[in-house]
Amino acid sequence: MSGYALRQAISDVLGHFWSESFGQIYPTLAELRADGLVEVAQADKDSKPKFAITERGLEHLRARLSEPPQSERPRNGTLLRLFFGRRLGLDGCRDLLEQARRQAVEQLAGFEAIRREIQAGEPTGDHPFFLLTVSSGEHAARATAAWAEESLLVLDRIENQS
Amino acid sequence: MSGYALRQAISDVLGHFWSESFGQIYPTLAELRADGLVEVAQADKDSKPKFAITERGLEHLRARLSEPPQSERPRNGTLLRLFFGRRLGLDGCRDLLEQARRQAVEQLAGFEAIRREIQAGEPTGDHPFFLLTVSSGEHAARATAAWAEESLLVLDRIENQS
DNA sequence: AGGTACATGTAAGTAGTTACATGATTAC
């Protein structure tokens, strides 16, 4: 595929757990090409040249996939704000939780649509693995929605107490 | 507190949703001081000087907390590897899921300990908000553990099918 | 005396985004 299409695919398909920008994609693609891990192929004269992974690239990919995943540094702005909830005020907290809840519900609907789409297509050996990542999103979204709803009730109790 | 103690507090208390390094803390502290948002106070002659937030700093904090949280760029190495599970192989996937499960279970135990600690201390107005963030961690950890267990069963089914 | 924790700071390097520049192709 083209670098442009690659980015599309990353944000469409991997969107909920990965992201890349053009400034990252094009230099990396050039580097991979110099290392012989991808090549530029042109199906026929009229078609545009597209990047494709080489045999060596596949080996390299398998090696990289086997490396232990390194945990990313956590940075959750919503939780940081809630931690200082007393300074922020109850209304601000409610807004944050309401937005988190809405976002989670929307995400969940999105994941369920993707799941149906995958299950409707003809089955390939990749599908079960795709579904694993979708399932992760569904679990996380459901958990976030439940937490936000619970937390909104907690805020109500705080207000009535004082 | 000191910059050192601040970092301790961040990794101990906010650890599951925030992180800062010394290279970030000290320059920022100096900048905040130049802006009059924190000051260096010395309780008595023999005690060490410590940073404390000023009245203006509190106002600034409140303003910053009210800014909408910006969503961080997603980057989940485990899910990326599982997405390419067919290339990685079933055993590699199982390792990833098993480790995710174990980590989640450990995290959950940690959160429950923190919750008990907070609830055992004498109640302050901040506690309910601290508990909100702990609860978020508990929900997320439980969801991750459930997803990993479910997914391990899915992998078993794939193996028996083929 | 020797190790661990406390404490502050900086320089080099890594990782990545944003914004810009440029142009082709497609859709209406």
Added chain:
DNA sequence: GTAATCATGTAACTACTTACATGTACCT
């Protein structure tokens, strides 16, 4: 014909980590 999308690329900048340098205080 003109707006949107496809397509490639770079330069400047932001954010952040890691490693290093340095020293004090306390424990045993």
